[in-house]
Amino acid sequence: MAGIAEKVASxxxxxxxxxxxxxxxxxxxxxxxxxxxxxxxxxxxAGGLGSPLALYLTAAGVGxxxxxxxxxxxxxxxxRQIIHGTGDVGRKKLDSASDTLRGxxxxxxxxxxxxxxxxxxxxxxxxxxxxIVDGTDNFPTRYLVNDACxxxxxxxxxxxxxxxxxxxxxxxxxxGPCYRCLYPEPPPPGLVPSCAEGGVLGILPGLVGVIQATxxxxxxxxxxxxxxxxxxxxxxxxxxxxxxxxxxxxxxPVCGTHPTVTELIDYNQFCxxxxxxxxxPTAMTDITVxxxxxxxxxxxxLFVLDVREPHxxxxxxxxxxxxxxxxxxxxxxxxxxxxxxxxxxxxGGRSAKAADFLRQSGFTKVHNLTGGINAWAERIxxxxxxx
Amino acid sequence: xxxxxxTPLRQYAGKQAAVDVPAxxxxxxxxxxxxxxxxxxxxxxxxxxxLRAFVNVYLNDEDVRYLQKEQTAVKDGDTLSIVxxxxxxxx
Numbered sequence: 001m002a003g004i005a006e007k008v009a010s011x012x013x014x015x016x017x018x019x020x021x022x023x024x025x026x027x028x029x030x031x032x033x034x035x036x037x038x039x040x041x042x043x044x045x046a047g048g049l050g051s052p053l054a055l056y057l058t059a060a061g062v063g064x065x066x067x068x069x070x071x072x073x074x075x076x077x078x079x080r081q082i083i084h085g086t087g088d089v090g091r092k093k094l095d096s097a098s099d100t101l102r103g104x105x106x107x108x109x110x111x112x113x114x115x116x117x118x119x120x121x122x123x124x125x126x127x128x129x130x131x132i133v134d135g136t137d138n139f140p141t142r143y144l145v146n147d148a149c150x151x152x153x154x155x156x157x158x159x160x161x162x163x164x165x166x167x168x169x170x171x172x173x174x175x176g177p178c179y180r181c182l183y184p185e186p187p188p189p190g191l192v193p194s195c196a197e198g199g200v201l202g203i204l205p206g207l208v209g210v211i212q213a214t215x216x217x218x219x220x221x222x223x224x225x226x227x228x229x230x231x232x233x234x235x236x237x238x239x240x241x242x243x244x245x246x247x248x249x250x251x252x253p254v255c256g257t258h259p260t261v262t263e264l265i266d267y268n269q270f271c272x273x274x275x276x277x278x279x280x281p282t283a284m285t286d287i288t289v290x291x292x293x294x295x296x297x298x299x300x301x302l303f304v305l306d307v308r309e310p311h312x313x314x315x316x317x318x319x320x321x322x323x324x325x326x327x328x329x330x331x332x333x334x335x336x337x338x339x340x341x342x343x344x345x346x347x348g349g350r351s352a353k354a355a356d357f358l359r360q361s362g363f364t365k366v367h368n369l370t371g372g373i374n375a376w377a378e379r380i381x382x383x384x385x386x387x
Numbered sequence: 388x389x390x391x392x393x394t395p396l397r398q399y400a401g402k403q404a405a406v407d408v409p410a411x412x413x414x415x416x417x418x419x420x421x422x423x424x425x426x427x428x429x430x431x432x433x434x435x436x437x438l439r440a441f442v443n444v445y446l447n448d449e450d451v452r453y454l455q456k457e458q459t460a461v462k463d464g465d466t467l468s469i470v471x472x473x474x475x476x477x478x
Contacts, residue, residue: 045476048477080477081478135476160472160473185441186472186474187441187472193395194475198475204477205477231470245448247453
């Protein structure tokens with residue numbers, strides 16, 4: 001934050017009243033509130049983590065809040081993305097978020113970046129801010145944010161969630177470790193489910209996002225003990241917070257003593273994702289929901305196999321035989337390899353794995369239902385709920 | 388000693404959050420765990436039998452990479468945490 005205090009700033013009487021509860025605390029006071037007013041924070045993502053942290057940073061009076069997001073609000077977001085409301089469904093998250101934030105505190109300059117963060121734009125963008133807060137939801141962007149923070153010398157306030165567990169830390173400060181010191185390499189694609197695949201307890205991004213907002217404000221104020229060199233683990237189910245020690249890895253490829261990563265790289269490739277071709281090409285063995293409907297109406301002999309979890313089957317089903325993907329190897333004997341099998345899940349990812357497994361196990365007549373039961377709900381039977 | 392199993396891996400460990408194993412070293416503890424739950428093995432180790440780079444193992448609050456790795460001695464009352472990387476941000 002060097003240099004910030006040199007700029008002249010002041011609070012008007014309305015601001016003094018608004019920030020009164022900060023101003024009467026010696027840990028913030030007028031000096032701290034002016035630091036907040038002059039701070040520029042960039043929030044990557046206006047989703048689960050981005051919602052609470054943008055709300056609190058705005059309320060706290062951070063001077064400039066940048067938000068990078070290219071997504072649109074949908075109904076499945078509302079269970080946790082509290083910056084957006086029911087009436088915002090279909091709007092750009094950026095527009096919805098900035099309306100909410102302006103309503104909370106019109107003194108904050110909200111800068112909207114309607115773009116996907118990339119190796120081409122990250123460095124220039126980060127240079128315009130003091131602190132970067134990572135609320136993204138995928139590995140390539142996590143490594144991109146980290147490396148761009150190290151290369152531009154900006155702290156990376158990190159938070160990450162899965163189901164009811166979260167992690168938080170502050171990476172890429174001069175003295176502290178970076179995300180790559182903790183995890184030098186990403187897991188192979190598909191091994192770690194996303195929130196969309198694995199689900200997430202709605203309050204969890206609230207807990208973790210507020211921790212990120214707290215750390216951001218502490219960094220701006222220069223007070224307290226920031227989460228540098230510490231990984232905070234949050235388990236909402238047992239409501240336990242644990243802390244692990246993190247060390248700066250001298251051999252870290254980006255922040256070590258002899259870095260090999262000195263400019264931004266292709267992060268999709270680094271994470272083993274083949275860019276736009278990532279979704280598996282439609283194979284001859286895939287079947288569309290329209291085709292399945294036609295064949296079921298024709299009373300073809302098809303065996304529908306549902307590889308979702310039992311609690312998903314309760315939400316909606318096509319009357320298929322339920323064997324969750326993970327149980328398939330030990331329950332494969334329930335299937336008749338002489339029959340034609342159509343495998344489905346929610347959107348087609350797990351069923352593709354199941355179909356591959358069945359083919360490797362000697363099943364020759366296996367089809368994967370493209371788009372899963374959600375595609376069926378959307379295009380065949382609107383009575384089936386989408387989730 | 389107690390091994391804490393993180394949410395993403397519980398499905399391969401009989402849905403348990405913690406598993407008690409008898410062990411003298413970190414390696415023995417992980418071995419006992421993966422012997423009891425063979426499905427876990429491929430999530431913790433690569434084909435060369437090394438711990439995967441995106442799976443961190445902590446003895447109490449220390450990364451075993453900065454101790455004696457899998458040879459690190461353990462005693463009753465210690466807790467081993469498996470901490471895999473997660474990337475979720477609630478979309």
